[in-house]
Amino acid sequence: MEDLKKNDIIPLEITDITNEGNGVGRYNGIAVFVPSTAVGDVIECRIVKVKSSFCYGRAESYTVRSDTRIESDCPVSKLCGGCSFRHIIYEEECRIKDNFIRESFERIGKLSPEYLPFSGCKDIDLYRNKAQYPVAETEGKAVCGFYAKRSHRVVEFTRCRLQPKIFSDIVDKIISYVNTRHIPAYDEVRLSGLLRHIYLRRGANSGEIMVCLVVTSIKKAGVFDDLVPALLDSFSDIKTVLLNENPRNTNVILGEKMKYLYGDGSIKDTMCGNTVSISPLSFYQVNTHQAELLYAMAAELAGLSENMTLLDLYCGTGTIGLSMARQVKKLIGVEIIQPAIDNAVVNAKANGIENAEFICGDAGKIAKLLYERGERPDVIIADPARRGCDGESLEYMAKMSPDRIVMISCNHTTAARDCAILGELGYSCDKVMGFDLFPRTTHVECVVLMSKEK
Numbered sequence: 001m002e003d004l005k006k007n008d009i010i011p012l013e014i015t016d017i018t019n020e021g022n023g024v025g026r027y028n029g030i031a032v033f034v035p036s037t038a039v040g041d042v043i044e045c046r047i048v049k050v051k052s053s054f055c056y057g058r059a060e061s062y063t064v065r066s067d068t069r070i071e072s073d074c075p076v077s078k079l080c081g082g083c084s085f086r087h088i089i090y091e092e093e094c095r096i097k098d099n100f101i102r103e104s105f106e107r108i109g110k111l112s113p114e115y116l117p118f119s120g121c122k123d124i125d126l127y128r129n130k131a132q133y134p135v136a137e138t139e140g141k142a143v144c145g146f147y148a149k150r151s152h153r154v155v156e157f158t159r160c161r162l163q164p165k166i167f168s169d170i171v172d173k174i175i176s177y178v179n180t181r182h183i184p185a186y187d188e189v190r191l192s193g194l195l196r197h198i199y200l201r202r203g204a205n206s207g208e209i210m211v212c213l214v215v216t217s218i219k220k221a222g223v224f225d226d227l228v229p230a231l232l233d234s235f236s237d238i239k240t241v242l243l244n245e246n247p248r249n250t251n252v253i254l255g256e257k258m259k260y261l262y263g264d265g266s267i268k269d270t271m272c273g274n275t276v277s278i279s280p281l282s283f284y285q286v287n288t289h290q291a292e293l294l295y296a297m298a299a300e301l302a303g304l305s306e307n308m309t310l311l312d313l314y315c316g317t318g319t320i321g322l323s324m325a326r327q328v329k330k331l332i333g334v335e336i337i338q339p340a341i342d343n344a345v346v347n348a349k350a351n352g353i354e355n356a357e358f359i360c361g362d363a364g365k366i367a368k369l370l371y372e373r374g375e376r377p378d379v380i381i382a383d384p385a386r387r388g389c390d391g392e393s394l395e396y397m398a399k400m401s402p403d404r405i406v407m408i409s410c411n412h413t414t415a416a417r418d419c420a421i422l423g424e425l426g427y428s429c430d431k432v433m434g435f436d437l438f439p440r441t442t443h444v445e446c447v448v449l450m451s452k453e454k
């Protein structure tokens, strides 16, 4: 790139926002990505990194400030990087996210569905029902907070605006206990210490709280003996306290082994009118109220009726399928994590649902098995993880020949790819709707209706 060098200062108008939340402008045809900017900003931009076909820049000063720009109301938003959109008004965030989804379906999927109006979230703060705080040692004391952007340096801060206030109070109590007892925090460089993460979950409707301490060895559980009564004394909504063992040198937070210190390792919540039991390893949407609206829209798009069979692929604890089970003859749920399937079975029973079967296994393998045993669901709901569905799942979803496939996804790029593959397998992409389950961050959910071509 001949035109631009590191430390050049250039005038730049921000004209778009990337999926990572960076503003983007063009200088002599070259894309320049600038964090914390807004569409309509005109800036003096310092070039900080030059790549083969684009650059990264930093806003040195503002010639024109976009009228969508606001002051961030979080003291650590720049350090944390979790809330990429805290500097713009929420209406603009919704426009950007809706646009992310449309672009993916048009550019990646080469699809032209009808776009239903984007669903913004009523509560843009305090909406998360789950938090995972890394713990580290600073100057001989355990501290807890978040990892600084693109690093594993723990910044001490527990008052995140996205999480319930009670989480900070619980964390403060745990850290104070840990420091009084000199319990060592995990050191990921020396691979020593005990406490790695504090992981909290709270039922948004029930208020029930799960406290899970991720430690390098559950054999040392004894050091937490006095913590449990102290927590229960102060926080009556805590229904279970447990240890999770993760001795490995890894970025993955949870290990597999659990030890219950109080309660049965799960909490209850209600979702879409059903009681649901949630364990630490089970997936549960972090924004319960907005997820309820998403699932209601999925049910509407599914067009269910009493003689139908519904297949809920990637079902987690069964929340989606169980919310629709009373409208159909038979529900089959498929999920790879055994504790989530255990929760799904308990959840069906707790809600008096008797027409549900839950199978633990890989979605593609089980879809093939179901096809071979002659199952022909009328509707399939597929709600995969960020990487989307694999080829085998898509192939057997289409082979089972349902009238409709409703795809729910937290990654519009893989959703667009998978819908395009389903297009080749005989399904038209009819409707797409964005749902903001993660205000102030770059993440966004979408629901898609695919119909069998006649």
Ligand SMILES: C[S@@+](CC[C@H](N)C(=O)[O-])C[C@H]1O[C@@H](n2cnc3c(N)ncnc32)[C@H](O)[C@@H]1O
Residues within 6 Å of the ligand: 282, 283, 284, 285, 314, 315, 316, 317, 318, 319, 320, 334, 335, 336, 337, 340, 361, 362, 363, 364, 383, 384, 385, 386
């Ligand atoms: C986005 S979550 C959706 C869970 C559930 N539908 C809900 O709304 O709570 C995706 C789920 O897919 C599961 N999963 C991931 N890979 C899978 C696979 N290969 N086969 C089956 N399930 C899988 C995950 O464990 C997780 O529960």
